[in-house]
Amino acid sequence: MFRQLGFRFADKNMRKSRVVQVDMNVTVRADSGASWYASRGTEADAFERAPLTYDLDVDACVIGGGLAGLTAAREIARRGWSVAVLEAGRVAWSASGRNSGFVLPGFGTDPRAMVERVGVDRARELWGLSEGGVEYVRAAIRDFAMPGVDPVDGWLDVSKVDNGDEMLAVASLLGQDFGATIEGWPTEQVRAALRSDFYFHAIHYPTAFHIDPLAYSRGLARATLAAGAVIFEETPALSIDPTGVRKRIATPTGRVRAAHIVLAGNVHLAPLVPGLADTVLPVTGYVAVTAPLGERLAAAIAWRGAVSDTRLANHHYRIVGGDRLMWAGAGGLRPGGPRDAAQQFQGAIARIFPQLGAVEFEHAWSGVMGFSLHSMPQVGEVIPGLWLANGFGAHGLNTTAMAGELIAAAITEQDDRWRLFLPYELVWAGGRLGRLVRHVGMWSLGRSEDWAASMARRREAVRRAEAPGGPVQAAAEPASSPAAGHAEAAAHGRHVPPADAVEVDVPEVESLLRKAAERAKETHADERGWPHERGAPAEEENPPFGRNSRDS
Numbered sequence: 001m002f003r004q005l006g007f008r009f010a011d012k013n014m015r016k017s018r019v020v021q022v023d024m025n026v027t028v029r030a031d032s033g034a035s036w037y038a039s040r041g042t043e044a045d046a047f048e049r050a051p052l053t054y055d056l057d058v059d060a061c062v063i064g065g066g067l068a069g070l071t072a073a074r075e076i077a078r079r080g081w082s083v084a085v086l087e088a089g090r091v092a093w094s095a096s097g098r099n100s101g102f103v104l105p106g107f108g109t110d111p112r113a114m115v116e117r118v119g120v121d122r123a124r125e126l127w128g129l130s131e132g133g134v135e136y137v138r139a140a141i142r143d144f145a146m147p148g149v150d151p152v153d154g155w156l157d158v159s160k161v162d163n164g165d166e167m168l169a170v171a172s173l174l175g176q177d178f179g180a181t182i183e184g185w186p187t188e189q190v191r192a193a194l195r196s197d198f199y200f201h202a203i204h205y206p207t208a209f210h211i212d213p214l215a216y217s218r219g220l221a222r223a224t225l226a227a228g229a230v231i232f233e234e235t236p237a238l239s240i241d242p243t244g245v246r247k248r249i250a251t252p253t254g255r256v257r258a259a260h261i262v263l264a265g266n267v268h269l270a271p272l273v274p275g276l277a278d279t280v281l282p283v284t285g286y287v288a289v290t291a292p293l294g295e296r297l298a299a300a301i302a303w304r305g306a307v308s309d310t311r312l313a314n315h316h317y318r319i320v321g322g323d324r325l326m327w328a329g330a331g332g333l334r335p336g337g338p339r340d341a342a343q344q345f346q347g348a349i350a351r352i353f354p355q356l357g358a359v360e361f362e363h364a365w366s367g368v369m370g371f372s373l374h375s376m377p378q379v380g381e382v383i384p385g386l387w388l389a390n391g392f393g394a395h396g397l398n399t400t401a402m403a404g405e406l407i408a409a410a411i412t413e414q415d416d417r418w419r420l421f422l423p424y425e426l427v428w429a430g431g432r433l434g435r436l437v438r439h440v441g442m443w444s445l446g447r448s449e450d451w452a453a454s455m456a457r458r459r460e461a462v463r464r465a466e467a468p469g470g471p472v473q474a475a476a477e478p479a480s481s482p483a484a485g486h487a488e489a490a491a492h493g494r495h496v497p498p499a500d501a502v503e504v505d506v507p508e509v510e511s512l513l514r515k516a517a518e519r520a521k522e523t524h525a526d527e528r529g530w531p532h533e534r535g536a537p538a539e540e541e542n543p544p545f546g547r548n549s550r551d552s
Helices: 067-078 111-118 120-143 165-177 187-193 213-227 295-300 338-352 398-413 417-421 431-466 470-476 484-491 500-505 508-523
Strands: 056-063 083-086 152-158 183-185 202-210 230-232 239-241 247-251 254-263 281-290 306-308 316-320 324-329 361-371 378-383 386-390
Touching: 056 067, 056 247, 067 083, 067 213, 067 254, 067 386, 067 398, 083 254, 111 120, 111 165, 120 165, 120 202, 120 213, 120 398, 120 417, 152 187, 165 183, 165 202, 202 306, 213 230, 254 398, 281 338, 324 338, 338 361, 378 398, 378 417, 386 398, 398 417
Parallel strands: 056 083, 056 254, 083 230, 152 306, 254 386
Antiparallel strands: 152 202, 183 202, 239 247, 247 254, 281 324, 281 361, 306 316, 316 324, 378 386
16 A cells, blocks of 8 residues: 555755755754753753764664654664664654653544444554553653653543533443543543533543653663664755665765665655655644643642643643643644744633633744644555655654554564554645645634534533522532532542432433443552552642653
8 A cells, every 4th residue: 555656756866965944943953942841951861963974884774863763763773683863953853852742542533433444353453553652652761761751641531512422432442342441531520630611521541641752752862872773963864765675865974775764754754755745744733831830720730641622633731840731732723833822822721721810831832743634644664675654643652652663573573563554545635735624624623613612511501500409509619610619529539429400410421431430440550650640639749740742
């Protein structure tokens, strides 16, 4: 399937050095940019390697020093093969080091769509590969003792509508057919963690976690060097000749010959392989970090894990730096840049968590992600000896690890698990028109999602008003959170007896989610050995969090 797409390579005689301009108002010769991750680093945290200035002969050459490329290089080197990484700028300068740091099982596409496309058995295997990516990241952090990565457990996929049928269907598929480790959270449990009446039920993924992606990228680069690979920064690949047993890569001041080439440059491959680059849509995402919020943040958000309240771009958030809030999204239909996106994020926070009051952002930045039309990563062999690891937008960092490991195993051991991705072909993404269609489509879906969420809150208000004693109860509740009393009690571990009126109005799916949560609470044990407890209330002892690109 990967070989059906026609593409052309850059002129193999092209030797002129260039500095490629990117969408983050920096050049590839700049460092990691004005992200919060970069601002909190020290000289000891920095990673720097010299450019290639000589000819080199290796078993494999990886083009791109992001997370997927570094993982592939590390795993190839660990198997005893010689490997070189060519990075046009600095390691993780683009989406790999600028994303929101979510490490999640699964993919950007709906798991039900996976079943429709490839069948339940193959979909289960793909899901298992994604879980392997999560565990790879966890193991790499632990085994190499990476400083500053600061993993924090848990991801909540939260619903903004009161009809739980769809979420229950997804939970049933994941838990029963895929064997995934998940927990269904009913509304009162969600609102105990996220004190907002915007949210209803949720699926909790206890094996997921969030990290500082820049610290992880630098730690992975050091682990790659320790495995025996060589890394060259500020060394753009100007052209490749993929024919023959020994393939050739030209750079401004040196040449590389290799039996295998791994293309892991994401959206920045266009000058080198335009045809392949045209199969992904470059989408700019935005991330912002607030000033310290103090005790008011803990009063609004008692959950230390990652949160997504949509399957679209908006919104994804987590607590970092002790009492700061990191908020990520696409910034609207036509955002003017990080500053404008941060202003839109301020409006969203004011609606969802009005008890926070005025929120100021101290850091805001952007990153360019690559999206495929089928919402699955591009992993496989394009032509003999030429491999592709691309299109990680909307998936989380797990897929970069998964892709790198799969390709390394294929090259060194003839492992054919990458063929599970063959049904997801390389499809032309439509160029500029495709980007416009996607932006408009995402904006339209977002407006539809907002409308559905608004109607859900209205229905809840009507049910509460019509319930016996509803008006009296409503008068006693704070305006910022209609469920604040139940949330406060649940947050402190106290049992909240269900009122008869409330129980009548809870849909059947809510009851099922509640039962699933109770069973999970009784049986789930922490097996990962990290010194903290999932879902601990804000006042309990927790390790540092958020200190150290959904790589994209």
